[in-house]
Amino acid sequence: MKPYLFCLFCLLSYTSLSAAAPVDYAAPFTWTAEENSEQEAYIARFRTIAMQEMERTGVPASIKLAQGILESDSGRSYLARTAKNHFGIKCGSNWNGDKVYREDDDYDDRGRLTKSCFRQYRNADASYVAHSEFLRDPKKSFRYGFLFRLSPTDYKAWAHGLRKAGYATNPRYPELLMTLIERHNLHQYDVPGVIDPVDIEVPVEEAITGILNTNDVNYYISEAPVSLQHIARQVDLSVRRLLDYNEELVSENQTVAANERIYLQKKRRSYRGPEQYHAVAPGEDLYDIAQRYGLRIRNLARRNRLGEQADPATGERIKLRGWRVKTPPRLERDGGVDPQPPTPTAPAPVDRPDPVTPDEDGFLDMGEPISPNTPMPAPDPRPAVNPERPVVTPPVSVPESNPNQPQAVYHAVRAGETLYAISRRYGVSVEDIKRINALSGNTISVGQQLRIR
Structure with a gap:
């Protein structure tokens, strides 16, 4: 029984991700002057990516920096130095990149310590992004999902929440995080716009x-x-x-x-959003539209009976999902509309639908909307909005009002969005959105109409 008791003891001594705890959790919360200096240098190097990840995913920058300091020993741990892995993230079944093997907390069926597989990244910033995605993994939503309903400025709630979710087994883990955050004033990075990026001494080549x-x-x-x-x-x-x-x-x-x-992934064969058509703006070609909606140019061209180098006329409608159009859109010719559009008497081409087969992701090529269970990073702050189907719309019935009074603005919640991300998009505070919409917490649902102003 002794090997199994030893195994149990070791499992209770480490965090769920860390390769080796760089900090003695049983020791008092004190660091030497040299360690403090190392921590300050670490913060100066990684605060930019931490703030960017906060705006992208809602993970507080203060929490991410404090965890990075603890898990990587301010960037001095073996994994941080050799694998650019600052959070001890293990390989898992879906990892196809480079790997590093090191003894951690994995044991064989006989209770013997074995080497664990850890992810190796090309740079430390990629490790910071992977840490966000680890917490956002839908397979772990039953553990970490509630964290994203907390305010990203409430670092204390996040610190205790990580402990509650089982990220770390040590009962003092929240105190360690909060001590680091308060010692180095890390919560200042949880407030967007407080620090001018020009003043952050991080090389441009290192920042995402x-x-x-x-x-x-x-x-x-x-x-x-x-x-x-x-x-x-x-x-x-x-x-x-x-x-x-x-x-x-x-x-x-x-x-x-x-x-x-x-x-960073294969673009889709059809659009999964609510819009079915796009009205061509001045200067847009088919490739611009494909890029805007994340579509493969060959599929978009085929759906609209156009060549991949086509230059559709301003105002023409480009079909984003569904079967092929019967008549292709008109094209620009020397700065004007094609002078020979199809004649009304000409026989219309046979409308043969594209084969309805699943793509490599298992989705049918019919442009179905995104599933509410599909995790998504933060939405594009400059979204593509179809003039005919705008995302932000006023209510159906709007009483007449003073023309000088600002018009109400509404937002339809999309999959993966948080109150924080929406507040950043419109430049309003989370509290204002909650107050206007009589929300008692941070929970929102896909399709919910939120009044912004």
Whole structure:
């Protein structure tokens, strides 16, 4: 029985993720001057990605930084140095990347300590992103889901919530987190806009500008030109995969223009949102529309009976999901509309629907809406909105009012959205949204109409 008692003791001595506890949880909450200095340097290096992940996912920056300090010993642990893994995240069954093996808390059926498999990242920022996704994993929602109904500025509730969810077995874990947060004033990073990014001394080449989502597909976007190789390092994907996922990327040495979407997964064959058509804006071509809605250009072109290089006329409707159109949209010709649209007497082409077969994700190519159970990163702050089917709409019946009075603004909750993400999108506080909508907590549901102003 002794080996099994020893196994039980070890399992109760470590956190659920950590490769080896870098801090003695039984010791008093004191750190040497050298350790304090290391912690300050760690915070200066990772506060940017922590704040960006907070805005993307709702995980408080203070909590993430404090956990990073504890789990990686301020970046000095073996895993942090060799695998860029700052949170001790293990491989799991779905991990296909590089791996590092190290003794931790795994034992064989005879009670002998065995080496555990840990994920190896190309850079530490990717580890910070993976930590957010670990907590947001729908398979773990029964454990961590309630955390995302807490305010991202309530670090105390998050610290105790992590302990309650079983992230760490040590009963002093919340106190350790809160002590670090208060010692280094980390909660200041939970308030967006407090610190000017210009004042943050982090090299631009090390900072992720943003990972967003449209049509249930993740994409990367930067406000400045950036190399494709840099993006690959940041998002922990190979350049080859990025070339496969983005039709207009042709070279490993290519520089991506500012605000250009680089998709991190295969784009979809059809649109899963509520809009069925898109009205072509001035200057848009078919590729622009495909990028905007996260669609593969060849499928969008086939659905509208157009070539992939087509330049549809302004105002024409492009079908985003469902069967092929009977008549293709008109095209631009030398700055004007095609002078020879189809004649009314011409026989209409036979409307043969696309084969209704599941795609590689198991979805039918009919543009069904996203499932409420589908997890999504934070929504694009610059969403594609169809003029005919806007996302933000006033109520059906709006009484006449003073024309000088601001019009009410409403928002339809989408899958994966939080009150915090919605408040950041519209520049209002969470408390104001809760007050206007008489919400007693932070729980919202897909399709719920929230009044913003």
